[in-house]
Structures are given as structure tokens and as C-alpha cells.
Amino acid sequence: MHGVLLLDKPRGLSSNDALQKAKWLLRAEKAGHTGTLDPLATGVLPLCFGAATKFSQLHLEADKTYEAVAVLGVKTTTGDAEGEVVSRQPAPELTADRLAQVQRQFTGALSQVPPMHSALKKDGKALYEYARAGEEVAREARAIMVHALELAAARTGSGQAAVRFIAKVSKGTYIRTLGEDIGEALGCGAHLSLLRRLATGPFDLSQCVTLEALQDMAEDERLARLLPPQALLAGHGRVTLDADNAGRFLSGLRRRGDWPDSEAVAVFGEQPPALLGTGHVKAGELIPGRLLSPIEIQQILHPQEQATTP
Known part of the structure; x- marks a missing residue:
């Protein structure tokens, strides 16, 4: 499988x-x-x-794209609907100009402090473990990138004022924190009531x-x-090896060729055309990375035979 x-x-x-x-x-x-x-x-x-x-x-x-709804005026302990309410404030009027201003404010290179309710580790312990124990620990802000952001005024099913947004972001971006930060920028705080990942890579x-x-x-x-x-290797270059070089590559040996330098390549055999693994190319040398085993390659090439083998 x-x-x-x-x-x-x-x-x-x-x-x-x-x-x-x-x-x-x-x-x-x-x-x-x-x-x-x-x-x-x-x-x-x-x-x-x-x-x-x-x-x-x-x-x-990989970059990821999310759709989210931030309920305005209500802050929670977790930044989403699962947490306890910690404050309530009136939501402001959401004019097109105000939304456009906030959209610009949160697009591009940003600095973000990871939330306490996250799996990020501090001294070998997940932050959410500290949070559940009622502790808050210092966290360093991390550089993230919001490649694109769309904001629109919305209402929840119960009629609460909200902002619906779609964000394409870099790895390490916490959408709950982005929603909270948008609420702070609007002067009322917010928490997420909906979060849906639309795309990843x-x-x-x-x-x-x-x-x-x-x-x-x-x-x-x-x-x-x-x-x-190989669907996971869409961003990689492609190198194809003949049978002799494929066997040596699978043994972990470097190969030489006229390939351009590349930080990430997917390596395939020529005959049969099978994925062998990943690597990188430097100065004409193909350096192995993660390799498939010969058994895995055979199972991928002949799945039906494997399924019927007693």
C-alpha cells in the first residue's frame, strides 16, 4: 500500500x-x-x-490556503469556538475602507507569536500542555508570509458580526492567531468559528x-x-537514470551527469520508469536523499501482484 x-x-x-x-x-x-x-x-x-x-x-x-470566519467582539482562551470566553466588546462598523486597510496591514511579511494552544514545543513540552495547566510561557515571534488575503464583512448564523477571510500563507502560520490579530486591529478582538483548509501545495x-x-x-x-x-514531489526537478546508475543510486552512491544544480530533485529509473527517491544536484553530482527500497519499487510497479501474493 x-x-x-x-x-x-x-x-x-x-x-x-x-x-x-x-x-x-x-x-x-x-x-x-x-x-x-x-x-x-x-x-x-x-x-x-x-x-x-x-x-x-x-x-x-508547502504554502497553504484557508477560509476562516472570525467572530468579532468575543475573545476566547483558545482563539476559537472551543475555548472559554474571556472578554466581550461591541463590534465596529465594517466599512469597505476599514476592511481594505486591515487587509493591507496583514498581507506580506509579518511577525507572529505562536498561540499557547498549539503543538509547538517549549523545553520539550507542547505549549498546549502548559496552557491546560493554566501556565503561560514566553514565546518568540516568528517570521511568516501572508501571500494573499481577502476580507469581507459577514454574519454568523446567530447574527453576530464577523469577518470572513481567505488567506494564502507560508508554513508555520497560525490562522487562529491571524484571526485574533485582525480582531485586535479592528479594536474589538475576535475568535474563529470556522476554519477550512482549501489547498495545500x-x-x-x-x-x-x-x-x-x-x-x-x-x-x-x-x-x-x-x-x-511522487505526487508529493511536484516542486522537484526530475532526473532519470539508466539501469546501472539507478542500481548504484539506490545503494546510496553519488552519480555524475550533466544535470544543472538543484536543491531538490525526484529521481526515476529509465526502464522501468519508477520513482527511486529524492536527492539534490551540486556541481554535476547527484547526491541521494530519501530512497525507496527495491521491494517498495516493485510493489508500486506491480500492485496487483502484491495484493494476490499469499
Whole structure:
């Protein structure tokens, strides 16, 4: 079982819970995901199985796009609807000029302090563990990039004033914190009531399947939803090796060729055309990175044979 499943994660499940359900449905042995979504959040969650897990960390670097709703005038302990209310203030009138000003303020290179309710570690302990114990620890601001931001006035189902926004951001950006900061800039505070990941790297919601739909499929239909492991390497250059060099590369040996320098390449065999692993090229030398095993390569090339082997 080797590949990538693009899941539309439901609200209320942790990323790991969603992974375990999909793993069971696919009868997979080895599985992982490419970064977490809060239980409150829904949307694009790439799940990796088998050999694809070797490249899951690479996808953590990918830009991501989110849709969120920030309820104005109500601040919570967690920055979202799961926390306790800590303050209430009247929401301001949201004119087009005011929204445009805030949009400019939070677009581009920014500095962001990670929230206490996050998995970021401090002295070997997750920040949310400190938060649950009623402790607040000093956190250093981190550089992030908001590539694009769209703001619009909105109302919640109960009629509360809100801002709906879509943000394309760099890795390490906390959307709950961005929502809180937008609320502070508007002078009233805010918390998120909705968070949905629309895209991560080259993947978007149109490619995703829900757990419910996956559960209703026959086994062959589920397997057909898997993308090959190289789907995680869309941003890599491509190097193709003949049979002799492919074997040596898989043994961890560097190869020489007329390839241009590149920080990240996906390496394929020529015959058969199979993914071998990743590497980088420097001064005409291909240097191995993460490698697939010969068994994994055979299983990817001949999945039906593996499925019928007793």
C-alpha cells in the first residue's frame, strides 16, 4: 500500500483520528499525514501510506490556503469556538475602507507569536500542555508570509458580526492567531468559528474525498483514490537514470551527469520508469536523499501482484 490519499477532514476529528480511520479502511500498514489540522478545522489533509511516508515531511514546507470566519467582539482562551470566553466588546462598523486597510496591514511579511494552544514545543513540552495547566510561557515571534488575503464583512448564523477571510500563507502560520490579530486591529478582538483548509501545495478540495464517501466505496475504488508517492514531489526537478546508475543510486552512491544544480530533485529509473527517491544536484553530482527500497519499487510497479501474493 503506497500512495497519497487526499482527505477532506471532517470537523470534530483530530488529524490522527482521521488518519487511523482511513488507514483501517485501506488496510494499510504504514501511514502518516503531512501536518495537522485542529479538530475544529476541516478540509485538505494529505494522508501518506507506505513509501509515500518517506516524503511527507517535505510537504510541511508547502504554502497553504484557508477560509476562516472570525467572530468579532468575543475573545476566547483558545482563539476559537472551543475555548472559554474571556472578554466581550461591541463590534465596529465594517466599512469597505476599514476592511481594505486591515487587509493591507496583514498581507506580506509579518511577525507572529505562536498561540499557547498549539503543538509547538517549549523545553520539550507542547505549549498546549502548559496552557491546560493554566501556565503561560514566553514565546518568540516568528517570521511568516501572508501571500494573499481577502476580507469581507459577514454574519454568523446567530447574527453576530464577523469577518470572513481567505488567506494564502507560508508554513508555520497560525490562522487562529491571524484571526485574533485582525480582531485586535479592528479594536474589538475576535475568535474563529470556522476554519477550512482549501489547498495545500498543489492539492485542493476538488481532489479530496470524505471519510463517509470512502467508507461507501468498494475496496478497488478506495485504492483508485490513491495518488502515487511522487505526487508529493511536484516542486522537484526530475532526473532519470539508466539501469546501472539507478542500481548504484539506490545503494546510496553519488552519480555524475550533466544535470544543472538543484536543491531538490525526484529521481526515476529509465526502464522501468519508477520513482527511486529524492536527492539534490551540486556541481554535476547527484547526491541521494530519501530512497525507496527495491521491494517498495516493485510493489508500486506491480500492485496487483502484491495484493494476490499469499
